[in-house]
Amino acid sequence: MNEVLRIDSVTKRFGGLVAVDRFDGYVKQGELLGLIGPNGAGKTTLFNVITGMYAPDEGRIFFFGKDISGFKPHEITRFGIARTFQNIRLFSDMSVLENVMVSQHLKLRNWLWFFKCIAKTPDSIRMERHMREEALKLLKRVGLENFANEKASSLPYGLQRKLEIARALSTNPRMLLLDEPAAGMNPQETFELMGFIKQIREDFKLTIMIIEHDMKVIMGICERIYVMDYGKLIAEGNPEQIQSNPLVIKAYLGEEVLL
Amino acid sequence: MEKSLSNSLKFILTLALIVVIGFLLFLANKRASEYVILILNLMAINMIFAVSLTLINGITGIFSLGHAGFIAIGAYVSTLLTLPVAQKEMTFLIKPLIYPFNQIQMPFLPATLIAGLVAAGFGYVVAAPSLRLIGDYLAIATLGLGETIRIIANNAWSITNGALGLKAIPPYTNIYWSWGWAFVTVLVIASLVKSSYGRALKAIREDPIAAKAMGINVFSHQVVSFVLGSFFAGVGGALWAHLITTIDPKSFAFSKTFEILIMAVLGGLGSISGAIIGASIYTVGLEFLRVLESPFKIWFINFPGIPGMRMVVLSIMLIVLMLFWQRGIMGRDELTWDLIYKLFTKSARRRGVVDE
Amino acid sequence: MSLAGFFQHLVNALSLGGIYALIAIGYTMVYGILRLINFAHGDVFTYGIYFAFYAVVLFLMPWWVAFVFSIFATAFLGAFIERIAYRPLRNAPRISALITAIGVSFFLENFAIVAFGGRAKSFNPQTGIYPTSFLNMINIGGVRIPVLTFITIGIVIAALVLLIWIVYRTKIGMAMRAISKDIPTTKLMGVNADRVVSFTFMLGSGLAAIGGILWAMKYPQVYPYTGMIPGLKAFIAAVVGGIGSIQGAMVGGFILGISEIMIVAFVPSLAGYRDAFAYAILLFVLLVKPTGILGVEVSEKV
Ligand SMILES: Nc1ncnc2c1ncn2[C@@H]1O[C@H](COP(=O)(O)OP(=O)(O)OP(=O)(O)O)[C@@H](O)[C@H]1O
Numbered sequence: 012m013n014e015v016l017r018i019d020s021v022t023k024r025f026g027g028l029v030a031v032d033r034f035d036g037y038v039k040q041g042e043l044l045g046l047i048g049p050n051g052a053g054k055t056t057l058f059n060v061i062t063g064m065y066a067p068d069e070g071r072i073f074f075f076g077k078d079i080s081g082f083k084p085h086e087i088t089r090f091g092i093a094r095t096f097q098n099i100r101l102f103s104d105m106s107v108l109e110n111v112m113v114s115q116h117l118k119l120r121n122w123l124w125f126f127k128c129i130a131k132t133p134d135s136i137r138m139e140r141h142m143r144e145e146a147l148k149l150l151k152r153v154g155l156e157n158f159a160n161e162k163a164s165s166l167p168y169g170l171q172r173k174l175e176i177a178r179a180l181s182t183n184p185r186m187l188l189l190d191e192p193a194a195g196m197n198p199q200e201t202f203e204l205m206g207f208i209k210q211i212r213e214d215f216k217l218t219i220m221i222i223e224h225d226m227k228v229i230m231g232i233c234e235r236i237y238v239m240d241y242g243k244l245i246a247e248g249n250p251e252q253i254q255s256n257p258l259v260i261k262a263y264l265g266e267e268v269l270l
Numbered sequence: 271m272e273k274s275l276s277n278s279l280k281f282i283l284t285l286a287l288i289v290v291i292g293f294l295l296f297l298a299n300k301r302a303s304e305y306v307i308l309i310l311n312l313m314a315i316n317m318i319f320a321v322s323l324t325l326i327n328g329i330t331g332i333f334s335l336g337h338a339g340f341i342a343i344g345a346y347v348s349t350l351l352t353l354p355v356a357q358k359e360m361t362f363l364i365k366p367l368i369y370p371f372n373q374i375q376m377p378f379l380p381a382t383l384i385a386g387l388v389a390a391g392f393g394y395v396v397a398a399p400s401l402r403l404i405g406d407y408l409a410i411a412t413l414g415l416g417e418t419i420r421i422i423a424n425n426a427w428s429i430t431n432g433a434l435g436l437k438a439i440p441p442y443t444n445i446y447w448s449w450g451w452a453f454v455t456v457l458v459i460a461s462l463v464k465s466s467y468g469r470a471l472k473a474i475r476e477d478p479i480a481a482k483a484m485g486i487n488v489f490s491h492q493v494v495s496f497v498l499g500s501f502f503a504g505v506g507g508a509l510w511a512h513l514i515t516t517i518d519p520k521s522f523a524f525s526k527t528f529e530i531l532i533m534a535v536l537g538g539l540g541s542i543s544g545a546i547i548g549a550s551i552y553t554v555g556l557e558f559l560r561v562l563e564s565p566f567k568i569w570f571i572n573f574p575g576i577p578g579m580r581m582v583v584l585s586i587m588l589i590v591l592m593l594f595w596q597r598g599i600m601g602r603d604e605l606t607w608d609l610i611y612k613l614f615t616k617s618a619r620r621r622g623v624v625d626e
Numbered sequence: 627m628s629l630a631g632f633f634q635h636l637v638n639a640l641s642l643g644g645i646y647a648l649i650a651i652g653y654t655m656v657y658g659i660l661r662l663i664n665f666a667h668g669d670v671f672t673y674g675i676y677f678a679f680y681a682v683v684l685f686l687m688p689w690w691v692a693f694v695f696s697i698f699a700t701a702f703l704g705a706f707i708e709r710i711a712y713r714p715l716r717n718a719p720r721i722s723a724l725i726t727a728i729g730v731s732f733f734l735e736n737f738a739i740v741a742f743g744g745r746a747k748s749f750n751p752q753t754g755i756y757p758t759s760f761l762n763m764i765n766i767g768g769v770r771i772p773v774l775t776f777i778t779i780g781i782v783i784a785a786l787v788l789l790i791w792i793v794y795r796t797k798i799g800m801a802m803r804a805i806s807k808d809i810p811t812t813k814l815m816g817v818n819a820d821r822v823v824s825f826t827f828m829l830g831s832g833l834a835a836i837g838g839i840l841w842a843m844k845y846p847q848v849y850p851y852t853g854m855i856p857g858l859k860a861f862i863a864a865v866v867g868g869i870g871s872i873q874g875a876m877v878g879g880f881i882l883g884i885s886e887i888m889i890v891a892f893v894p895s896l897a898g899y900r901d902a903f904a905y906a907i908l909l910f911v912l913l914v915k916p917t918g919i920l921g922v923e924v925s926e927k928v
Pocket residue numbers: 025028030048049050051052053054055056057097925926927928
């Protein structure tokens with residue numbers, strides 16, 4: 012078994028609230044892992060801990076065997092974990108193309124580039140062209156090339172979600188974390204999204220972890236699912252196992268989610 | 271699709287524009303009155319201030335209110351380096367000037383460069399702690415630091431000559447220095463903004479959290495932007511000191527930052543060409559507003575000049591600007607050849623001159 | 627230093643700190659509700675002094691009537707500023723409101739220069755602005771302290787008690803606290819948010835006027851920039867105490883007043899830096915606990 016990510020007894024508290032409570036888990040190479048649970052279960056917080064937005068209060072996280080807990084978000088992105096956000100966070104005043112090009116910035120590894128960029132040396136111009144080409148390639152890949160020069164905020168909601176994924180892909184990740192990518196999409200868009208996620212996993216050789224409230228998505232594409240409630244891992248298994256797990260049904264009781 | 275101009279044409283146009291401006295300045299330097307030359311110098315220096323503030327506030331989104339402090343550092347450092355030794359002895363009566371300043375005198379260019387570097391160094395020292403703060407806290411901390419620099423200037427008699435200030439500064443600043451430096455400032459900052467770093471800085475302004483998630487080291491980018499802005503503020507301070515030839519701590523009060531903020535906001539916070547336009551309009555407009563403070567006559571009644579009236583009008587202008595026209599002249603757009611071309615063809619089409 | 631000497635510095639520090647606290651409350655309440663740094667607050671303070679001054683000198687009111695008049699006039703000035711300059715920007719980016727506030731501050735200062743003249747006006751009993759008896763000295767253990775110092779401390783305490791009563795025991799105070807938590811929800815509950823915001827500005831500005839008059843009696847003059855330094859320091863006090871927290875503003879005000887007086891008393895050579903000292907405290911507190919002493923930690927939700 013080739014393990015990409017290991018979450019080792021991670022706890023995150025906000026004041027008295029334990030948002031993530033001794034969570035244990037792992038993600039295998041190439042896997043499409045679902046993370047579900049009722050509102051406020053701590054799913055997004057877990058993503059935030061993995062990506063370094065919050066430091067865990069306890070526990071550790073390993074990425075390809077390397078302890079990444081305590082690293083800064085930008086460092087973790089450079090290690091190869093990219094993400095999207097539950098409430099879309101695009102650079103709204105910048106163009107669609109620029110949004111994706113921003114993620115190419117991490118290619119400029121040292122500050123020598125800073126002076127090269129000011130002086131517009133030949134290799135900085137080459138680099139700029141390369142970034143633009145890469146970004147355009149990605150936009151084509153997600154079908155946004157016709158919007159390249161539009162403002163990101165002018166895109167319809169569904170396309171904004173896609174742009175966020177393109178932007179994450181542009182950091183050249185090995186693992187992708189998607190936080191409710193189908194939120195706000197109509198059934199048709201959701202259906203396309205499912206195919207799209209599977210496709211990018213193949214094309215970019217990704218390992219994907221996905222939070223989603225739309226059970227069609229989760230049951231349709233995930234090979235394995237973690238269920239969280241009150242910060243704790245309460246169930247694990249493939250879609251069939253999860254659908255028949257009484258604990259899961261209990262956690263969701265009162266919520267209008269059909270399993 | 272909109273037709274746009276080719277790169278080489280744009281390059282030629284830009285070059286032509288620079289040559290034309292250069293020639294006009296050359297003419298002005300030869301023919302214009304001392305007053306006009308003074309205004310032209312001030313205009314260039316204000317451009318340096320406004321563009322460097324735009325880099326920090328408008329592009330990177332760090333709401334800094336400490337610009338006057340870095341201008342002060344540039345002004346004092348450069349003056350201490352260019353003032354003749356004998357003049358220093360005559361000036362520093364209360365406490366003698368410390369070594370090594372009391373023994374050196376150097377030409378303008380190295381003095382200006384050192385002034386910028388010292389300001390940048392201070393910027394670095396200041397940025398590291400204050401950038402840990404966000405939003406309003408940062409604004410207050412930078413305001414406090416700017417004021418602190420001024421208070422230190424007021425008290426460190428053996429360096430700044432305290433409240434008496436420095437006088438008889440050699441009037442080195444001329445059209446070539448001021449416009450030359452303005453050119454360099456705009457070139458460097460625009461070139462930076464039009465690179466991957468510029469995109470990163472704007473991304474930080476738009477959403478620092480998303481910027482982090484895209485692998486950008488937000489903190490170090492903010493520091494670099496702040497330091498570069500401080501460098502040019504220091505350079506501008508040096509030019510300013512050698513233009514007005516006397517400086518004292520009061521010259522660097524918060525109102526200096528306020529003026530620069532007006533220029534940047536007027537031009538459109540976040541646009542370099544906006545800052546340039548804003549600085550030009552402000553400099554010239556301020557001169558026209560002088561009318562308000564000079565004695566005037568309605569019919570046969572003479573009114574005395576009203577000191578302070580200019581600032582009253584300016585502050586009302588800023589408030590009105592913020593209430594009704596937040597975007598300023600350029601918003602966050604840049605005045606590019608493409609934009610001019612687009613505007614031109616659009617208005618031409620509206621008049622039916624160009625048909626497609 | 628003798629015990630009596632120390633006592634003298636202490637009452638001085640308390641009266642200065644109390645004035646800072648009165649001003650700081652205005653900053654903190656406005657920030658708590660609108661998340662706006664009201665840069666013009668220090669100038670509102672200045673206008674409080676001018677109102678009192680002209681009420682006596684021009685309108686020949688008895689001093690105590692003039693003082694009450696000034697408190698109300700200043701309160702209305704504060705609410706007026708909010709109505710004209712801040713309310714239209716309530717949903718605009720925060721930086722716009724902040725720049726506007728800076729603009730209002732500059733307007734008030736320069737308008738004062740135009741309207742009242744740039745030169746300082748003397749604010750002392752000789753002009754009949756307050757009774758000469760305020761300057762009588764009380765002898766305590768060998769040191770002489772003016773009555774005014776004790777009056778200042780007394781008024782500050784009375785004003786703070788009144789404020790706490792309003793904020794915690796009246797309906798409008800409750801609405802203020804509710805709004806500072808969450809404007810939209812409070813609106814849904816039928817509270818007229820605009821009125822509460824106006825009231826907050828009135829309350830803060832009234833307190834600033836009290837602080838201003840006490841300040842002017844202590845440093846007996848008024849000029850257009852009178853409020854700048856105390857305003858900045860009071861703002862620092864509000865941040866140090868934890869901006870948004872009324873108790874924090876009080877604590878911050880006293881911390882600033884006490885440390886300022888003590889540093890000058892114990893290290894006289896640093897007297898010139900007394901204004902910079904406040905910034906040093908500010909930076910220190912911000913770096914150690916960015917939300918201030920009594921502020922609550924809020925980590926930004928991602
Ligand atoms: N920065 C924060 N400060 C304080 N509390 C927080 C913070 N972030 C999250 N929480 C709290 O932690 C708990 C878990 O939140 P989280 O966003 O992780 O839930 P979630 O599972 O993603 O829910 P949803 O499905 O609604 O997105 C919630 O109670 C939330 O209010």
